Amino acid sequence: MPNDAAKKARAASTHGDAGSLIAAAFDHLPGAVVLFDHERKIASWNRSAADLLDSRADSFHAGLPLSEMLSGLLEQGAIDLGSEMPEVWHRRMLAAHSDGNSFDQALSDGMVLRVRVSRSDDFLIAVYNDITDLYGRERELHDSRQRLKRMNEISVALTGEKDLDTLIEMIMLEAKELTGADGGTIYLKAEEPGQAVMVDGKRIDRRTGGDRRLGDRRRRVSCPPAGMAERRSGSDRRDGRDRRQTRETLRFAILRNDTLGIAMGGSSGMDITLPELPLYDLQTGEPNRTNVASFAALTGNTVNIADAYNAEGFDFSGTRRFDEMNSYRSTSFLTVPLKDRKDVVIGMLQLINARDGDGNVVPFDPSLQQDVEALASQAAVSLDNGLLLAAQSQLFESLMRVMADAIDRKSPYTGGHCTRVPALTEMLAEAACMATSGPLRTFDLNEEQKFALHVAGWLHDIGKVTTPEHIMDKATKLETIHDRITEIETRFATAKRDAEIAFLRASQEEGADRPALEHAWRELAAELDDDLAFLQLANIGGEFMAPEKKERVHRIAARTWRDAGGRATPLLSENEVHNLCIDRGTLTSEERKVITDHMEITIEMLEQLPFPKSLRRVPEFAGLHHEKMDGTGYPRGLTRDQMSVPARIMAIADIFEALTAADRPYKQPKTLSESIRIMTFMKKDHHIDPELFDLFIESGVYLDYANRFLKPEQIDSIDVDAVLGRKAQ
Ligand SMILES: [Fe+2]
Numbered sequence: 001m002p003n004d005a006a007k008k009a010r011a012a013s014t015h016g017d018a019g020s021l022i023a024a025a026f027d028h029l030p031g032a033v034v035l036f037d038h039e040r041k042i043a044s045w046n047r048s049a050a051d052l053l054d055s056r057a058d059s060f061h062a063g064l065p066l067s068e069m070l071s072g073l074l075e076q077g078a079i080d081l082g083s084e085m086p087e088v089w090h091r092r093m094l095a096a097h098s099d100g101n102s103f104d105q106a107l108s109d110g111m112v113l114r115v116r117v118s119r120s121d122d123f124l125i126a127v128y129n130d131i132t133d134l135y136g137r138e139r140e141l142h143d144s145r146q147r148l149k150r151m152n153e154i155s156v157a158l159t160g161e162k163d164l165d166t167l168i169e170m171i172m173l174e175a176k177e178l179t180g181a182d183g184g185t186i187y188l189k190a191e192e193p194g195q196a197v198m199v200d201g202k203r204i205d206r207r208t209g210g211d212r213r214l215g216d217r218r219r220r221v222s223c224p225p226a227g228m229a230e231r232r233s234g235s236d237r238r239d240g241r242d243r244r245q246t247r248e249t250l251r252f253a254i255l256r257n258d259t260l261g262i263a264m265g266g267s268s269g270m271d272i273t274l275p276e277l278p279l280y281d282l283q284t285g286e287p288n289r290t291n292v293a294s295f296a297a298l299t300g301n302t303v304n305i306a307d308a309y310n311a312e313g314f315d316f317s318g319t320r321r322f323d324e325m326n327s328y329r330s331t332s333f334l335t336v337p338l339k340d341r342k343d344v345v346i347g348m349l350q351l352i353n354a355r356d357g358d359g360n361v362v363p364f365d366p367s368l369q370q371d372v373e374a375l376a377s378q379a380a381v382s383l384d385n386g387l388l389l390a391a392q393s394q395l396f397e398s399l400m401r402v403m404a405d406a407i408d409r410k411s412p413y414t415g416g417h418c419t420r421v422p423a424l425t426e427m428l429a430e431a432a433c434m435a436t437s438g439p440l441r442t443f444d445l446n447e448e449q450k451f452a453l454h455v456a457g458w459l460h461d462i463g464k465v466t467t468p469e470h471i472m473d474k475a476t477k478l479e480t481i482h483d484r485i486t487e488i489e490t491r492f493a494t495a496k497r498d499a500e501i502a503f504l505r506a507s508q509e510e511g512a513d514r515p516a517l518e519h520a521w522r523e524l525a526a527e528l529d530d531d532l533a534f535l536q537l538a539n540i541g542g543e544f545m546a547p548e549k550k551e552r553v554h555r556i557a558a559r560t561w562r563d564a565g566g567r568a569t570p571l572l573s574e575n576e577v578h579n580l581c582i583d584r585g586t587l588t589s590e591e592r593k594v595i596t597d598h599m600e601i602t603i604e605m606l607e608q609l610p611f612p613k614s615l616r617r618v619p620e621f622a623g624l625h626h627e628k629m630d631g632t633g634y635p636r637g638l639t640r641d642q643m644s645v646p647a648r649i650m651a652i653a654d655i656f657e658a659l660t661a662a663d664r665p666y667k668q669p670k671t672l673s674e675s676i677r678i679m680t681f682m683k684k685d686h687h688i689d690p691e692l693f694d695l696f697i698e699s700g701v702y703l704d705y706a707n708r709f710l711k712p713e714q715i716d717s718i719d720v721d722a723v724l725g726r727k728a729q
């Protein structure tokens, strides 16, 4: 019989599913296995048997009695029984069956017939057994294989999961699934009540995971400055006990109970309001060994309790109260510590009320306990990795914000610019991703790109860290580290006084024409007053310096005054003349260059950072926010086509923030309508991206931002249709 036919016969010969399963259970054995039912007739056989005996169909088919099969195979010379007679084996196998032995037992007891197959070294092993007995064993084998397979799948899934909240939920749900538990909880060990979860000596935010959507990252930074815990633990040691240790708690990370319909933490969207579980008595510092979870956390051992109400050594009064309030009965508990690579407990997994196949609450099976422990061990490694990654990412986020804050604090002129630009950038980026029509309908950013833009937003002006304050904040033309107009005022006062002294001296001389001298002195004094007033006005930089005004500056500079040494010195130095002759504003071209250099420096600084692949574009996103769509911007003079959408988004955010900022000195904040009017001109002049600006208006991002960051008096109404050019403005 060809192999295919033999396999078909084999399938047909089996007694239903049980027979198939039994045959399949022995497929992995290299030797042939033939199974007989309790009437000693062939029930099924495995793959090796089919391969060996495929040409002897007559002596090998379902329903064939054992004795006939043996004599048939002996006649064909297919097997060799040695000195034994078939009847002897027949009896011995019958004995194996009547003793109710399992297949393995019968095999080891020699109750299974081993025969040499003449054409090969393989054996044909025939067993006379009870199908139902084998079926149970096969089910066990099948189940344990499935569990092993599932454990492998879980292991792969846990290793691949990057989001901490999802990871914690996955661990809990898999453990529940594995044991059929009705409820489950995962706790994370925290340094002290309400404070950060500790990971490998580092703290991470109480919100361990967090939504990776744009704008949600700010939740991750409410941690105290690094190093505080170390300082505290050093100084607070008392009676040989670390006070920090005495304040450690177990904090609920996720909670589920199917019967009670309770779902808190994880993807449930419900915050956990339950109190934390202290590991030590806050007053005495004694370890809390009465609670099963804290006991397991303190000892690092698994605790398996069949019935909480009868458990000795633990206080389940809280559980009882909970049960009474919720008409529930907490019975079996399995509490397994989650330990990191250094064998330190980082959390706890607790399962409640294991259920059997019929839904009855049963104790946690010790074999399942092993599986849960294996899962917990794998889970703890993944969790530890996740927590470490979260701690690193939180540190990075905090560093980024500290840098942005430092720049904002450096100058009152930039105020909260570096913290508001990322917010607006992310809002507009989100709107661009959401666009379902228009030119941006195909635009999208994945989570990594969104994060890159988030980082770029926070670091977009990092180069300003090198810009000198006296240039960044230069309020008047003569300002260096102070406004030099005061020096000039002093010189004018001195010059005036010298003129007065000269007049008084001259008028004392004999024959002096006093009225003429006085007139000359008063004229000179008035001229000086007038020149000073002119310089004071020019210094503010509010007016354009026409050529005749510059000439006047030069004329004034040509005047002299007597300095402390009595030397005749020009009223204005060369540098003062240079500054006072600035055409517009207060910055010389050299100073303007220093300011615009912040962009080159930003790019240079960011390019020095070894960003991972996913953040490689941060320098580009951050460094082009002063470029204009027509190529007249800086530092690269790029045009719209040469810039990515994220870079163009940031350019809009940077301008809108600067226009509407209400925290700058000497500057009235612009209203919403004024700012948008200016930006409409910028759009017409090809300074900003027209499509993104339209989206900014159409999506309402401008208003959302205004409601978040602008003063109420700044928020006036704008005519959206007019701004978008839908009607004449
Ligand atoms: Fe900038």
Ligand SMILES: [Fe+2]
Pocket: 417, 421, 460, 461, 654
């Ligand atoms: Fe900026």
